[in-house]
Amino acid sequence: MFCYQCEQTAKGGCTKVGVCGKKDETAALQDLLLYLSKGLSQVAVAAREQGVEDPAANLFTVKAIFSTLTNVNFDDDRFVALINDCVAKRDALKAKVSGVEFTGPAALVPAADKAGMIAQGKEYGIEKDPELNEDLKSLKQTLTYGLKGVAAYADHAAILGKEDNDLYAKIQELMAATLSTDLTLEQCVEAALECGRQNIRAMELLDDANTSAYGHPEPTEVKLGATKGKAILVSGHDLKDLETLLKQTEGKGINIYTHGEMLPCHAYPELKKYPHLAGHYGTAWQNQQKEFAEFPGAILMTTNCIQKPTTYMDAIFTTGLVGWPGAVHVSNDDFTPVIEKALAMGGFPADTDKSTVMVGFARNAVMSVAGTVIDAVKSGDIRHFFLVGGCDGAKPGRNYYTEFVEKTPADTVVLTLACGKFRFFDKKLGDIGGIPRLLDIGQCNDAYSAVQIALALADAFDCGVNELPLSLVLSWYEQKAVAILLSLLALGIKNIKLGPSLPAFITPNVLNFLVDNYNIAPISTPDEDLKEILG
Structure with a gap:
């Protein structure tokens, strides 16, 4: 493997195992999925030129790209399913396009099993990039990583029903552009800036999604200590998951706590109205192994930022695009397993006062x-x-x-x-x-x-x-x-x-x-x- 997409990358690039915990095999599957997502993007661009739009392929594109962002999914089996889904959607869309001969990732047939996919993925990593100009390669990687961020925000917005086909089209155009062999430095710079402009649109879309559903944030004092009783901790970024969990735990005697980037959720009127949204526990994502091990309840990971679970493997649950092998994955907005686990655990034995934040x-x-x-x-x-x-x-x-x-x-x-x-x-x-x-x-x-x-x-x-x-x-x-x-x-x-x-x-x-x-x-x-x- 070779990966240098995050700030903590080891010595200019992780080559044996990621600092994030990503294994060589997982990295290869991610590389293959990203490569095939570029192929799907190429087909979508060609289809759009012929007046063909595929909403399912558009939304899948951002989900596939987001899945390869740091600390989202470490589950190899989930990547195998994503790879097969990517090719199925690509080929179904390709059948609607006439007069175009597709090559590269738009034509690649994935191996029939996981081992074969891992071997394929090793041929499409960063170190195998045919781009010889190091500055062009640098800009194309910058564009690719920027698009991973845009895809994340677009997916967050789509979860709340806010989508923009023009945004999807631009993401696919820029993904396809990373495969171009004749871009100049100036064109690569412009593509990176266009990615920035599209990210503004994605964040605007997500802002509209959040505020339309939950109201505009208001200055709010948030308790940092614990309240006696059963507990569930929600980490990641997803407001809808938090709302759904709050609804499903009403009257069950379970207090809900936020962790990491979920802290701002306490400021949204339609979320803070739930009295059992009890406070905030812990700090940032990189401290979760210590903080989660000490949490006496169930833990729900949404969107991204998961680390390798330690002593709390039986208490952590993933949802959405998040995955860790061995962790229970819940879907279809049914958090019954999380709730049952919380009820079976001890919870906090007493109230604690650790001040507040605004x-x-x-x-x-x-x-x-x-x-x-x-x-x-x-x-x-x-x-x-x-x-x-x-x-x-x-x-x-x-x-x-x-x-x-x-x-x-x-x-x-x-x-x-x-x-x-x-x-x-x-x-x-x-x-x-x-x-x-x-x-x-x-x-x-x-x-x-x-x-x-x-x-x-x-x-x-x-x-x-x-x-x-x-x-x-x-x-x-x-x-x-x-x-x-x-x-x-x-x-x-x-x-x-x-x-x-x-x-x-x-x-x-x-x-x-x-x-x-x-x-x-x-x-x-x-x-x-x-x-x-x-x-």
Whole structure:
């Protein structure tokens, strides 16, 4: 295997086993599925040119791509089923296309069994890419990883009934473009920026899905301690799974807790109305092996971010696209096995008090006090805004973000989102004229809210976003973060500081392009970066 799609990749690329826990065989099946998804995309593009649209193939494309994102699915048997489904949908669509001779992944016949598929997949990994130009390869991989993030958000939105055929078409066009052998560097750059633009659309779609179903987030105080009684922990990102579980556990004496990126769910009116949504437990995804082992109830993993279960294998359940061999997978929105397990376990023996945190500062909440914010900036009470967010991870160096936030001056405001906030989410930074200095905007996809806040402030001050007293200090781990970074670049946002390390798939020439055109820079130390930003 060879994989360098995440920030924690070992020595420039994992070659024996992934830092994420992905085995060589699983990596090969993922590579084969991704390759075949590009073939399905090629067929869909050709079909669309002849007026043929296949909604099932469109939705499957994003699910297949999302399945290969870091920490989603580790179950080889599930990948075998996805590969067969991909080819079935490809061939059914291909039968509706006339006059086109398909080759490569659009014609590849997968092996009849898992062992054969694993052998095939080893022929389509990154190291077997025929692209000889390292910079082109770098940009194509950047595009591929960005599309994994876009696919994730598109799938999240589709779960709540929000789909956009134009978005699916663009995802398939860009997936097919990664196979092109005659793209120039300029065309590859434009394709990556187009991926960023499509990610904005995907996040907009998901924002509409979430707020239409559950209302706009409201500033909400969330309990971090436990409540005595039976318990279920929900991790990942899926709001619909949480709602379904809340409905199915009403009156059963089970308290529901959020974990990781589910924390912002407490701010949605239609979710927080359930009294047994008891609070938030734990921190970010990379701490789950310790935190889950100590949780005295059942655990439900949605969307992504699963790690290898340890002593709690019999208590963890997966749903949606998430998979781990040996873990019970629940489907069809029936969480009966999760509920039964929770009832059979001891639960929390007593109440505990571990303070609270505030969430719910998405764009509606922030813009409702925009006048106060603008006046505070004009008066000098607020000197600067920092957006400090992104993915958390286990690699050393991420304490930078804790220290950075702790050292921000008292006349500055910190906006945050995604699981990177767990480095500092419980810090008491005080307020400026009633405006909290630490504002939790939400999940990683709520970068859309952050962008809307920035655009609204720029409009209010009659300036460009890059002229605002706003600095972005971001952390990345997986491919959703790549998609968001491409979105920021597509919007022309400059002076981003990125860490804790730069992507291994970025070549020196591509990095120089980003520095020259966007002034992207790696983080250094909190003191040096604050001095540079604030002058």
